[in-house]
Amino acid sequence: MSFWSRIKNFTRLTSAKSADKSPLSLKERVNALKNIPAFLKLIWQTNAALAAGNIFLRLIRSAIPLATLYIAKLIIDEVIRITQSPDDVNTSYLLSLVALEFGLAIFSDILNRGTALLDSLLGDLFANKSSVELMKHAATLDMAQFEDSVFYDKLERARRQTLSRTILMSQVLGQMQDIITMGFLAVGLIAFNPWLILLLLVAVIPAFLGESHFNERSYSLVHSWTPERRELDYLRLTGASDETAKEIKIFGLADFLINRFQELSDKFYNDNKKLALRRAAWGSVFAALGSIGYYGAYLYIIYQTINGQISIGQLTFLSGSFARLRGLLEGILNRFSSIAEGALYLQDFFDFFQLTPHIKTNPQSRPFPQPIRHGFTFDNVGFKYANSPDKWAIRHLNFTLAAGEKLALVGENGAGKTTLVKLLARLYDPSEGRILLDGYDLREYNPEDLRKEIGVIFQDFVRFQMTASNNIAVGRIEEKENLSRIQTSAAQSLADSVIQKLPGGYDQMIGRRFAKGVELSGGEWQKMALGRAYMRNAQLLILDEPTAALDARAEHEVFQRFAELTHGKTAVLISHRFSTVRMADRILVIENGQLLEIGSHIELLAKDGRYAELFRLQAKGYQ
Numbered sequence: 001m002s003f004w005s006r007i008k009n010f011t012r013l014t015s016a017k018s019a020d021k022s023p024l025s026l027k028e029r030v031n032a033l034k035n036i037p038a039f040l041k042l043i044w045q046t047n048a049a050l051a052a053g054n055i056f057l058r059l060i061r062s063a064i065p066l067a068t069l070y071i072a073k074l075i076i077d078e079v080i081r082i083t084q085s086p087d088d089v090n091t092s093y094l095l096s097l098v099a100l101e102f103g104l105a106i107f108s109d110i111l112n113r114g115t116a117l118l119d120s121l122l123g124d125l126f127a128n129k130s131s132v133e134l135m136k137h138a139a140t141l142d143m144a145q146f147e148d149s150v151f152y153d154k155l156e157r158a159r160r161q162t163l164s165r166t167i168l169m170s171q172v173l174g175q176m177q178d179i180i181t182m183g184f185l186a187v188g189l190i191a192f193n194p195w196l197i198l199l200l201l202v203a204v205i206p207a208f209l210g211e212s213h214f215n216e217r218s219y220s221l222v223h224s225w226t227p228e229r230r231e232l233d234y235l236r237l238t239g240a241s242d243e244t245a246k247e248i249k250i251f252g253l254a255d256f257l258i259n260r261f262q263e264l265s266d267k268f269y270n271d272n273k274k275l276a277l278r279r280a281a282w283g284s285v286f287a288a289l290g291s292i293g294y295y296g297a298y299l300y301i302i303y304q305t306i307n308g309q310i311s312i313g314q315l316t317f318l319s320g321s322f323a324r325l326r327g328l329l330e331g332i333l334n335r336f337s338s339i340a341e342g343a344l345y346l347q348d349f350f351d352f353f354q355l356t357p358h359i360k361t362n363p364q365s366r367p368f369p370q371p372i373r374h375g376f377t378f379d380n381v382g383f384k385y386a387n388s389p390d391k392w393a394i395r396h397l398n399f400t401l402a403a404g405e406k407l408a409l410v411g412e413n414g415a416g417k418t419t420l421v422k423l424l425a426r427l428y429d430p431s432e433g434r435i436l437l438d439g440y441d442l443r444e445y446n447p448e449d450l451r452k453e454i455g456v457i458f459q460d461f462v463r464f465q466m467t468a469s470n471n472i473a474v475g476r477i478e479e480k481e482n483l484s485r486i487q488t489s490a491a492q493s494l495a496d497s498v499i500q501k502l503p504g505g506y507d508q509m510i511g512r513r514f515a516k517g518v519e520l521s522g523g524e525w526q527k528m529a530l531g532r533a534y535m536r537n538a539q540l541l542i543l544d545e546p547t548a549a550l551d552a553r554a555e556h557e558v559f560q561r562f563a564e565l566t567h568g569k570t571a572v573l574i575s576h577r578f579s580t581v582r583m584a585d586r587i588l589v590i591e592n593g594q595l596l597e598i599g600s601h602i603e604l605l606a607k608d609g610r611y612a613e614l615f616r617l618q619a620k621g622y623q
């Protein structure tokens with residue numbers, strides 16, 4: 001088991017407040033710092049050699065400032081010695097010191113570039129790896145989770161983290177380096193006068209507290225704006241994309257979208273501006289305090305030099321050390337608060353990995369029947385979508401879809417046909433009742449085994465911006481190199497005639513998104529999608545309005561083939577066209593989520609109920 005898959009064990013922290021907008025407490029902020037070790041482990045796991053090299057170079061770098069300052073002190077003292085003793089003008093020691101400092105400068109530059117290079121390589125690898133892990137984890141989650149806006153906010157924040165976390169990585173490593181550098185410099189300063197260190201701390205701490213306060217405010221602001229930022233992204237995309245351009249132009253929607261974008265972005269800008277102004281004002285006050293501390297210490301050192309207690313070389317060493325220390329300490333404290341802020345964002349990242357699907361593989365799962373013997377039985381099935389908890393999408397459904405049967409679902413828009421099919425494919429579990437397969441609850445089977453045996457083409461099937469051959473192969477992606485299987489499936493769904501007309505044939509890129517892509521018509525896309533169902537060769541085939549965009553001749557042909565090719569297989573068809581529906585063995589009429597009638601075309605016509613009424617209504621339209 002990789003570290004990534006064990007992420008949740010390392011991050012048993014209070015979950016960051018996802019949707020609420022209240023600022024985070026100090027405890028939550030301190031708690032978030034516990035994410036840093038887990039984060040460092042992730043980096044180490046990404047590439048141990050690069051991480052070790054990075055730490056090694058930084059360790060060496062941390063000793064260089066002290067060495068440089070000390071050599072400078074020796075140089076100044078030597079220059080003064082030479083100027084004060086004209087009899088001894090031997091400069092070889094002086095020159096060797098200058099050469100040493102020169103060598104150190106070159107070495108330091110090489111080290112700087114080395115760490116920058118390792119940082120960027122490691123950062124890129126980390127960003128790639130976390131994106132991959134994010135996609136992998138998202139793939140394990142349930143449909144219902146994708147329809148939940150709180151989930152989307154988490155996903156969104158985690159997605160943003162994958163890139164910006166590389167900055168946090170450099171910050172954490174830089175922090176370690178600076179702390180060691182500071183240790184070296186502090187030893188020198190303490191040897192001279194420990195009070196100087198105290199003066200330094202007093203000068204720097206107010207700035208640190210101010211910074212952490214403002215970082216926390218800024219995190220809360222960004223956090224609370226996640227839904228609005230998602231809307232901003234959506235508006236930006238909708239306002240300028242090939243998929244929306246047509247309707248935006250026809251309906252003249254550009255101004256409507258731009259105004260909404262402007263309104264939201266202005267509000268965010270203003271909130272941000274207020275915070276930035278306060279931060280700048282307080283920042284100046286704290287910086288002035290820091291300067292007072294520094295110049296106080298400086299005066300003290302100068303005074304000691306005038307009194308002859310220390311040499312000019314020591315003066316430059318100490319004032320240099322003090323200035324470096326002040327810079328370092330300020331940097332460390334400020335960086336500490338931005339690391340703490342980064343750790344809060346990291347919490348979002350880990351939070352996402354803590355989400356677990358409800359529909360899981362059951363370790364004692366039942367082997368999937370080969371072949372299905374009796375079929376699927378809906379036993380008082382009811383379902384509510386999590387985002388509409390007050391409304392039953394379907395309820396009290398009792399019927400059996402027998403093995404080998406072709407069942408058509410008929411009903412008005414929103415009646416619950418697609419929902420029924422989604423339950424059959426176990427994209428969701430029923431809110432009440434159960435669905436049985438050959439007498440056992442669907443939950444007793446492994447969801448992956450079930451999905452392998454089901455081929456569903458939804459009405460909103462995906463128009464993959466890929467080659468023609470891949471568009472069909474997605475029905476059974478393991479067979480993507482099996483051109484003859486792809487071609488056979490294409491022939492069965494009538495997609496072959498579409499593909500033959502494409503300049504690149506099966507290798508033709510489809511869709512407008514990428515260079516040289518060819519766009520298809522709605523019906524042509526549908527034939528491609530139908531090809532996926534044949535590619536699948538599953539025991540249960542579900543076609544959810546698969547022919548809505550097909551012309552009359554194509555539809556007739558598609559269904560004749562469908563009937564021949566799925567002979568003996570179980571199939572569910574959803575269609576508003578009764579010419580198609582009547583070909584099914586039985587028809588289930590669904591109304592407001594409930595079963596109204598079920599029977600063959602002949603039986604339902606004889607019953608003279610809703611089906612007969614709708615059938616006659618449509619037939620009249622063709623007369």
Ligand SMILES: Nc1ncnc2c1ncn2[C@@H]1O[C@H](COP(=O)(O)OP(=O)(O)OP(=O)(O)O)[C@@H](O)[C@H]1O
Nearest residue numbers: 147385387388393412413414415416417418419420
């Ligand atoms: N993801 C969802 N979240 C919340 N409610 C949903 C969701 N999908 C569908 N619904 C609701 O569930 C009800 C049934 O929808 P369903 O898509 O099953 O209808 P349908 O019979 O397939 O309709 P159509 O003929 O228009 O495709 C509708 O009232 C719809 O608003």
